[in-house]
Amino acid sequence: MKTVTGFASATIGNVACGFDVLGFAIREPGDEVILTLHDSEPSTSPVSIKAIHGDGGALPKDPKKNTSSFVVLKFLEYLRTHKDIDFQGHIELELRKNLPLSSGMGSSAASAAAALAAANELLGSPCTKMELVHFAIEGERVACGSAHADNAAPAMLGNFILIRSYNPLDLVTIPPPQHLxxxxxxxxxxxxxxxxxxxxxxTIPLKTATEQWGNVGALVSGLLTSDYELIGRSLVDVVAEPKRAPLIPGFYDVKNAALEAGALGCSIAGSGPSVFAFSSSKETAEQVGSAMKEAFSTIEERLDADIWVSPVCHEGARTL
Amino acid sequence: MKTVTGFASATIGNVACGFDVLGFAIREPGDEVILTLHDSEPSTSPVSIKAIHGDGGALPKDPKKNTSSFVVLKFLEYLRTHKDIDFQGHIELELRKNLPLSSGMGSSAASAAAALAAANELLGSPCTKMELVHFAIEGERVACGSAHADNAAPAMLGNFILIRSYNPLDLVTIPPPQHLxxxxxxxxxxxxxxxxxxxxxxTIPLKTATEQWGNVGALVSGLLTSDYELIGRSLVDVVAEPKRAPLIPGFYDVKNAALEAGALGCSIAGSGPSVFAFSSSKETAEQVGSAMKEAFSTIEERLDADIWVSPVCHEGARTL
Incomplete structure (x- = not known):
């Protein structure tokens, strides 16, 4: 019997102009997945779910339907077909869900990446993180019906990850500026x-699309050259944000509050309802957090909001 | 009487995925504009066209309609309204047109940038290059009806120039990798x-637009990190190239020939008919040129083609 705990943190996809192509990982909060290897042969599935904490009973316990166990099954299948490793034992999975569901914080991707980091170490690290990314992305299909990579890839690899192409999968790692x-x-x-x-x-107007990809190019340039002002000017989304903002009560109040408190830029995290902002110092980022919380609490709906301040995570999914 | 000669080189706009937002300058060929300052007051216009060489008589000689003189008039107007410099003399302009017209090589932008570099030095360099860019862009409106910046900005500034936004104009300079x-x-x-x-x-499908901006982000990353392979993989245009390729006889034959000869990538220069390719060495770039010339000559239309091999120009418009 051997136990390994995997951890992967929240990620923010659809980074403003980078709709469907850009995501990044933050250091916390994150999900934990504890895997225990038993030598005995499995009765039905090689992976079973022992317990899920923190989801309020919302997540499925069928190993083929739960994202974290599903990706481990895919991983085992890959070992058998591509690495000639025929796993005969049984893995028991315990999920500590610290990320809220349907939050725009890459909750399913974090569970998948944490499970994969743990499973890989449990079986002697036969795969690279780049190989594991493929299973994490497959997990997104189970979780939300579409195999998008802008949460799964940064959850696994850390940093900013740009998805140049899905077919073939071509991921570009963009290390964050030091003070972001x-x-x-x-x-x-x-x-x-x-x-x-x-x-x-x-469909979107060609002119709108052109505006968006001008901003994507500039955002990548800003990140790679640590040009914080350019990062701020490029955090513009003329495609998804205008359509999704109405789904988040008080979005524009919160965005304005963040900008007035000194944020470089602010947009919707993933598909919402979470909202992210970038700042060029921890102090400013904390003031921005207070302003955003205050703004959510004073709109008509008087929403309570959790606030996290974090640098971009370099490491990606890891074992504890 | 004082004479200054300005020079600006060919530029390539619409760099594959970077339709309408990305352009770069090469070192040669380029246009020359010779300006001569006379102290006498002008009879009608402060700028007159003395001669145009190399255009086969195609370009207008009316100072308000010719791009190179038009931008000098705009420059003089700006000096009067913004710098309190009231020019009282007369400038005579001679244009040596070395770039072919309607070629996709930024011919009008080169004439405009060369004229502006010369005019600025002639009057004691009252403007920065970044100020001059605005007039060069205005020149594009006269030349082709639309004030696009992806030729005018690199013709003036050199390097790769990414246009993040037109309103306000926000240009990002991207220096080229050393061996490109x-x-x-x-x-x-x-x-x-x-x-x-x-x-x-x-309008274009959102999915197509997303694919394009993934490539734009990756291309900027490839350029800034000197990742030649990534530059090659990112030189994909799923928006304009498929529509414009039919306007260029043999385009796909030429592109395939370039890639087979070792080019990193290949696409239409500006709106065509010129075709550009990137390589990671001068030797390969020359082989690519021979292959492209050969390919144009063996299609049904048997087109003759001029070939230039050049690194990206760092300098932009200058005086000789």
């Missing part, structure tokens, strides 16, 4: 990813 | 910018 801090505000409402996707148009 | 070479092939046909623009769709 993220403030994340999670208001206590849920927005389903599938619904947030349904409000988007299927 | 451009091969430019100009087949002897003309494609009018306005016509090449008319074949583009007004």
């Amino acid at each position: 801090y993220c403030t994340l505000a999670h208001p206590h409402i849920e927005v389903r990813t599938a619904y947030a996707r349904s409000v988007l148009p299927r | 070479y451009c091969t430019l092939a100009h087949p002897h046909i003309e494609v009018r910018t306005a016509y090449a623009r008319s074949v583009l769709p007004r």
Whole structure:
């Protein structure tokens, strides 16, 4: 019997102009997955779920339907077909869900990445993190119906991850500037990813698209050259934010509050309802957090919001 | 009487995925503009055109309609309204047109930038290059009906220039990797910018747009980190190239020839008909040029093509 605990943190996808192509990991909060290896052969599935904490009973316990166990099953299948490793034992999985569901914080990706980091170490680290990313992305299909990578990839690899292409998968790691801090505000409402996707148009004007990709290029340049002002000017989303903002009560109040408190820029985290902002110092990022919390609490809906301040995580998923 | 000669080189706009937002300058060929300052007051216009060489009589000689003189008039107007410099003399302009017209090589932008570099020095350098860029962009409106900046800005400033925003104008300079070479092939046909623009769709699928901006981000990352392979993989245009390729006889034959000869990537220069390719050495870039010339010459239309091999120009417009 051997036990390994995996950890992966919250990630923010759809980074303003980087809709569907750019995400990054923060250091905390994150999900923990504890895997225990038993030598005995499994009765039905090689992976079973022992317990899930912190989800309020919302997540499925069927190993094929729960993201964290599903990705471990995919990992084992890959070992058998690609690495000639035929796993005969049984893995018991315990999930400590610290990230809120449907929050825009990459909750399912964190569970998947944590499970994969643990499973890989449990079996002697046969895979690289880049190989594991593929299973983490497959997990997103189970969790929300679409195998998007902008949470799964940074949850596994850390840093900013740009998805140049899905087919073949081509990921570009962009290390964050040294003094970049993220403030994340999670208001206590849920927005389903599938619904947030349904409000988007299927086609957009070429002029709008051009504006968006000018900002994507500039954001990447700002990140790579530590040009904080340019990062701020590039955090513009003319495609998804205008459509999704109405799903988040008080979004523009919160955004304005963040900018007035000194944030470089502010937009919707993933598909919402969380809102993120960047600042060029920890002190400013904390003031921005207070301003965002205050703004959520004073709108008509008087929303309570959790606030986290964190640098971008370099490390990605790891074992504890 | 004082004479100054300005020079600005060819530029390539619409760099594959960077449609309307990314352009770069090469070192040669380029246009020359010779300005001569006379102290006598002008009879009608403060700028007159003395001669134009190399245009086959195609360019207008009315100072308000010719791009190179028009931008000098705009520059003088700006000096009067913003710098309190009331120019009382008369400038005579001679244009040595070395770039072919309607070629996709930024011909009008080169004339404008060369004229502005000369005019600024002639009057004691009252403006920065960044101020001059605005007039060069205005020149594009006269030349082709749209004030696009992806030729005018690199013609003036050199390097790769990313246009983050037009309003306000926000330009990001991206210095090229040390060993990046451009091969430019100009087949002897003309494609009018306005016509090449008319074949583009007004709206595009969101999925297509997302693919394009993933490539834009990756291209900027490749350029800034000297990742030549990534530059090659990112030189993908799923928006304009498929629509404009039919305007260039043999485009895909030429592109395939370039790639087979070792180019990192290949696409249409500006709105065509010129085709550019990147390579990671001068030797390869020259082989690529031979392959492109050969490919143009063996299609049914048997097109002759001029070939230039050049690194990216750091300097931008200058005086000789």
